[in-house]
Amino acid sequence: MSEHLTTVAGVTIDTRHFIGGERVASTETFTDVSPIDGSSLGEISRGTAMEGAAAVAAAKAAFPGWAATPPAERARILRAVADGVDERAEELAIVETNDNGALLRSHRRGIMPRVAHNFRFFADWLLKLDHEDFTTRGHTNHVSWDPAGPCVLITPWNAPLMLATWKVAPALAAGNTVVLKPAEWSPLTASLLADIAAGAGLPAGVLNVVQGYGSEIGDALTAHPDVRRISFTGSVPTARHIAASAAAHLTPLSLELGGKSPLLVFADADLDLAVDLAVEQYDNAGQVCLAATRILVEETVAAEFTRRFTDKASRLRQGDPRDEATDIGPTIHPRQLEKIDGFVQRALAAGARAVVGGRRGEGHYYAPTLLTDVAQDSEIVQEEVFGPVLTLQTFTDEDEAVRLANGTRFGLAATVATGDPERAERVTARLVAGTVWVNCFFVRDLQAPFGGSRQSGVGREGGNWSFDFYCDVKNTVTAPKGWKVHG
Structure with missing residues (x-):
């Protein structure tokens, strides 16, 4: 050859x-x-x-x-x-x-x-x-x-x-x-x-x-x-x-x-759908610019959302991407793996709690991770990790939800989970993002503007x-x- x-x-x-x-x-x-x-x-x-x-x-x-x-x-x-x-x-x-x-x-x-x-x-x-x-x-x-x-x-x-x-x-x-x-x-x-x-x-x-x-x-x-x-x-x-x-x-x-997109989950949302949307953010080992890596959940349903999320995430299979049964593959490169782990370890040292994951696996694999107890101005909330790492914060009303959602230097996308069409209209109008999905994710038509x-x-x-x-x-x-x- x-x-x-x-x-x-x-x-x-x-x-x-x-x-x-x-x-x-x-x-x-x-x-x-x-x-x-x-x-x-x-x-x-x-x-x-x-x-x-x-x-x-x-x-x-x-x-x-x-x-x-x-x-x-x-x-x-x-x-x-x-x-x-x-x-x-x-x-x-x-x-x-x-x-x-x-x-x-x-x-x-x-x-x-x-x-x-x-x-x-x-x-x-x-x-x-x-x-x-x-x-x-x-x-x-x-x-x-x-x-x-x-x-x-x-x-x-x-x-x-x-x-x-x-x-x-x-x-x-x-x-x-x-x-x-x-x-x-x-x-x-x-x-x-x-x-x-x-x-x-x-x-x-x-x-x-x-x-x-x-x-x-x-x-x-x-x-x-x-x-x-x-x-x-x-x-x-x-x-x-x-x-x-x-x-x-x-x-x-x-x-x-880059992106640091939010997923806003309101108390009137279908929680099973919201959890499905959240877990979907681990697609491609989290190496997706559009991924809603910041999960924002209304305080009254946060505990139940977290319970359901943890249950669903625990059933994900990580392994060889050539296997049809695999849900999450590897991180692309050792340098990217080190970058991801550095973000997580610094967040944990600053007081974050790993509800799911928080560690490296063998080879190029990083465990799907969900971090809570994170501050809005913390590095893990503000900077793009580009790996299977999500954060969870809570809010009490629409104003706080929008403030948190818009509270980074990015504005690529946002996802909203709600059962109220009027709320969806109010909230999406206030979000700074090139694309907003309501009760869905990653529906992309080439007729639509993207950026x-x-x-x-x-x-x-x-x-x-x-x-x-x-x-x-x-x-x-x-x-x-x-x-x-x-x-």
Whole structure:
């Protein structure tokens, strides 16, 4: 086997970059490690500024042709990419599970179908993208969406392919070219996506994939003068660096950042439903930006809620994510595990009480944890842990519930459990969040705007919002008196 190929669960993956339709190796590599057992999944080409610049140059060269491609043809190719994802869905699922530790059953049943849907949705939306013409003093206004140019898309490790294609699909549908930089802890399915896209007929240079550390390749991408859009999902500190890097050329940014979302449980809620919603926050070992990690319960039902929560959480099975019976898999990386445990141990030392968990397991696993007796201004309440760690606080009325819910620097999402529709309307109107769920969680439609408030992000994507970001929106105004031809 070539030194640039690796095999994961029988699936062969090229570990080189994909630039201008060709595989390109770097002189240095980094080791990709499975969180399941710490085994090596392969030596991955470690990009530098040179590969970053080459990828942007390839995207720039391919842009005029792809931008001029009729929308119907762009849509056809995107649907072919979706078909390719469907054909390789099982391979993608098993590779992703080995690479980031999320449940195989979730990848099979939900994630990979959603990846294909991302391409089909934006292909369809492209063909119906329209703004009704309107008149101003007899003049006709016509709104159109012009492709912006090469886009740099930087994606996280917790849902690698799904979150990448949330960005890739609309960027390509809009007529842009793309440089995709996946997280170094989970790069493998991005490489497979490059193969699938090429097989679907996507022209060379329209989608480029570069791997490596942000500190070594990131600035070459985000500070490049030929990049016209940057979309990033990740941490607030990294976003600040990207924003500073992009500022020199005023490159527009879309940033989906951290969260410390609340789940508000009122006394009139269906407690069994509320408990189900709370336990669901352990999904993907708590490595979900939208997770409602701060459980806020009305004081009169807090004891009963805690009893039911403890009972349900105790029945969760943690183990190998390839096992269909597993409910919670591993934490992605030893560094992340140390970070999680540090948060918990500092909270316990400060007086918090672990009602559930509060300890490390073997390997990369951290026990599902619920901490009580925590202060609103404590680190564990204010900072994103990004692991299977929840806190529980109580409130006495709506005003206090909203004050606690809004009492962080974040504003990505919120969940409300109540049996009173009027209360739901009052409370949701006061919550600072990009998405609010009432008596449900993680219902996500690509037609809807998605993004965060405060330090949870900048901008919105989804439906028309995606095209507004990935395009230069143009208004053409035509005089009412017709045309006079000069000969």
